[in-house]
Amino acid sequence: MEKLLKIDKKIIYSLLIFFLILPMFLPLNIPLSISSNTKAVYDYIEALPAGSKVLLALDLAVTSRAELSGQIFAIAEHCVMKNHKIYMVALWDAGPMFGEQVVDAFPQLTYGEDIVNLGYTAGGETGVAFIASNILNAYPVDYRGNQTKDLPMMKEIGDINTMDFIYCFGAGSPGPREWIRQVVTNYQTPFAAGVLTTSAAEYAPYVQAGQMVGVLGGLRGGAEYELLIGKPGASLAKMDSESIGHLYIIALIVIGNIGYFATKKNKK
Amino acid sequence: MKRQVPLLITLLVGVIVFLSGVMTLKIGFFDLKTVSSTMTGWGTLVSAFAAFIAAMSLVLVHVKRIQAVKKNPMAVINSLALLISMGLMAVLGIAGQLTQGRPLPLFVLIFNNVINPAGAAIFAMLGFFITSASYRAFRARSLEATILLVSALLIMLGRIPVGEQLWSQFPALADWLSNVPNAAAQRGILIGAAVGAIATSVRTILGFERGHLN
Numbered sequence: 001m002e003k004l005l006k007i008d009k010k011i012i013y014s015l016l017i018f019f020l021i022l023p024m025f026l027p028l029n030i031p032l033s034i035s036s037n038t039k040a041v042y043d044y045i046e047a048l049p050a051g052s053k054v055l056l057a058l059d060l061a062v063t064s065r066a067e068l069s070g071q072i073f074a075i076a077e078h079c080v081m082k083n084h085k086i087y088m089v090a091l092w093d094a095g096p097m098f099g100e101q102v103v104d105a106f107p108q109l110t111y112g113e114d115i116v117n118l119g120y121t122a123g124g125e126t127g128v129a130f131i132a133s134n135i136l137n138a139y140p141v142d143y144r145g146n147q148t149k150d151l152p153m154m155k156e157i158g159d160i161n162t163m164d165f166i167y168c169f170g171a172g173s174p175g176p177r178e179w180i181r182q183v184v185t186n187y188q189t190p191f192a193a194g195v196l197t198t199s200a201a202e203y204a205p206y207v208q209a210g211q212m213v214g215v216l217g218g219l220r221g222g223a224e225y226e227l228l229i230g231k232p233g234a235s236l237a238k239m240d241s242e243s244i245g246h247l248y249i250i251a252l253i254v255i256g257n258i259g260y261f262a263t264k265k266n267k268k
Numbered sequence: 269m270k271r272q273v274p275l276l277i278t279l280l281v282g283v284i285v286f287l288s289g290v291m292t293l294k295i296g297f298f299d300l301k302t303v304s305s306t307m308t309g310w311g312t313l314v315s316a317f318a319a320f321i322a323a324m325s326l327v328l329v330h331v332k333r334i335q336a337v338k339k340n341p342m343a344v345i346n347s348l349a350l351l352i353s354m355g356l357m358a359v360l361g362i363a364g365q366l367t368q369g370r371p372l373p374l375f376v377l378i379f380n381n382v383i384n385p386a387g388a389a390i391f392a393m394l395g396f397f398i399t400s401a402s403y404r405a406f407r408a409r410s411l412e413a414t415i416l417l418v419s420a421l422l423i424m425l426g427r428i429p430v431g432e433q434l435w436s437q438f439p440a441l442a443d444w445l446s447n448v449p450n451a452a453a454q455r456g457i458l459i460g461a462a463v464g465a466i467a468t469s470v471r472t473i474l475g476f477e478r479g480h481l482n
Contacts, residue, residue, distance in 0.1 A: 012403060013396050020395075030429040033439060062387030093319075097371075097379050122319060123312035130312050133305035138312075145369020186289060197427070204451035205458060220427060243430040245395070250424060252403040253417070260407050 001266065004259025012252065019248045023240030030243055032236070037207065038224040040214035041192045042078070045165065050083040052164040053157075056102075057179060058088055058095035064171035064196060065098065070222025070235025071194040072169055076102050078229045085153050086115040087163070089139070091127055091174040096120050096143045111144075112151040119143035124174040128182040132160040160187050168193040176203065176212075184211050194221055275475045281307050282473035323358075327351065419445055 045054070056076065060068055079086050086109075088099040099117035109115045118139040121127035131138040135157050139148050148154045156162060160183050168191070170176040176193035184191045192213040195203065200217030207215055216225065219242055222235030287293070288304035330347035337344045357375065364372035371379075408414040425431035426442020471477040 007403070009400055012400055016396060016399050028430075030433060032429045033432055035439075035443075062384050063391040065384060066388040066391065094379075097376070100371075100376070101380075121312055123315035126308055126311035126315065130305065130308040133301070133308060137305065137309065141369070143370065145365075201446050201450050202454055204447055205455040208447070208451060217427075239429055243428040246424050246428045247430060249399050249402050250421060252399065253406045253421065256403045256406065257408055257417075260409075 001259055001262035004255050005263060016248060019244045020241045023244055028240045030240060032223055032227060032239060034224045034228060037214035038216055038221055041216060042228045044213045045078050048084060048164055052084045053087060053162060054079050054084045055087045055163045055166045057168040058090045058098045059092050059175045060169050060171035061092055061094050067196055067218045068169050068194055070219060070233060071216055071225060073105060074222055074225040074229060075167055077231055080106050088117045089131060090120045093120055113153055116151060116153055117143040125178040125182060128178045132183045132187060134159055160189050163189055166191045170195050180206060180211050271481060274481050279473055279475060
């Protein structure tokens with residue numbers, strides 16, 4: 001029984017890799033239910049009139065891209081399906097690069113009329129406050145070097161109230177909290193966020209207080225949204241691996257505790 | 269003067285930005301909201317320069333390591349790799365901005381095919397550490413540890429699709445844990461942190477807190 005407490009790390013890691021890769025070759029297609037948070041965000045974007053202005057804040061780094069990219073493209077796809085105008089900003093330096101990937105993913109959109117990548121703003125929470133006070137002042141040029149006042153979709157843009165909805169893809173700080181403090185509190189602009197799975201629980205008070213429409217957690221949030229818009233993608237494909245990986249970790253925890261209690265009993 | 273001027277600037281900017289959030293004031297050409305917005309813009313400029321200083325600091329640290337090659341020869345390889353890759357991306361980025369106002373195709377290629385996968389790999393390593401740590405640390409040694417263990421298991425089973433197939437109530441249990449005890453605790457922490465932030469901000473604006481001057 002003591003051996004249960006001393007499983008070699010090489011075995012643990014090898015089995016983890018095996019269980020994560022296995023569903024990629026043998027898909028299990030485990031059914032996925034939709035959470036109330038994801039449904040709330042979907043319903044809100046769905047209900048916005050066509051041509052609404054949606055601000056996507058790409059506040060993430062390359063390390064978080066794998067977990068949040070499914071949400072990014074799913075939310076953007078939904079906006080495209082509803083003919084919403086997409087404005088992308090970033091408080092993290094890598095954000096605009098992801099913005100360019102979003103622009104490239106929808107070649108049917110006209111840059112400057114349907115979608116724009118405004119770029120990075122330094123300053124964290126101060127940057128959010130600056131963007132909120134006047135978006136054109138914060139971005140005299142966009143990420144591609146165009147004068148924003150010459151872009152058709154920027155003609156009627158003033159402060160953050162000209163946006164109909166804000167969605168923040170947040171991997172830390174600055175992120176959703178800064179948007180809530182500076183924008184939701186002062187301007188009451190409707191707001192939702194997609195965050196890492198480990199951070200999703202931290203935003204429950206904001207959702208319950210009505211400051212957020214909803215919060216999507218990591219890979220699962222992206223998978224649920226892909227199901228809702230009817231466009232299964234990378235996030236949904238990875239859910240089987242996530243299921244089996246988690247089951248493996250639970251099994252290890254149970255094995256560890258069995259070994260612990262058996263050893264404790266033997267010592268007595 | 270050395271300390272008085274920065275303290276005066278802190279007081280002036282702090283009061284103006286604070287007041288612009290709670291009132292509207294327009295006297296002639298003076299519009300409180302416009303002044304506050306301008307000052308906020310200055311803040312983003314200062315932050316951009318701070319990022320530049322951080323980059324320079326990083327370069328200096330690694331140049332010193334290369335100069336101290338006799339002390340630690342192996343560290344030189346890592347420092348050289350960092351400086352070369354940092355320099356390459358900086359040159360490509362600046363060249364792109366100067367020539368066409370946007371990143372060069374090579375910059376985008378390196379970002380998409382080198383930096384993105386490398387970042388994902390670094391984050392993926394966490395999964396292995398968490399697996400090993402969970403196996404070794406999650407033991408029901410005490411009542412509190414047992415509560416933590418059971419909560420963690422319920423949340424994990426509630427958040428994965430296979431958990432719902434094992435028992436249909438796992439998601440509901442996980443949601444209850446997240447929306448009731450967790451939200452209550454998070455709310456307490458948020459409010460406590462916010463009260464602390466208000467106290468520190470008032471002290472900083474009034475000049476009692478001077479840590480930002482060092």
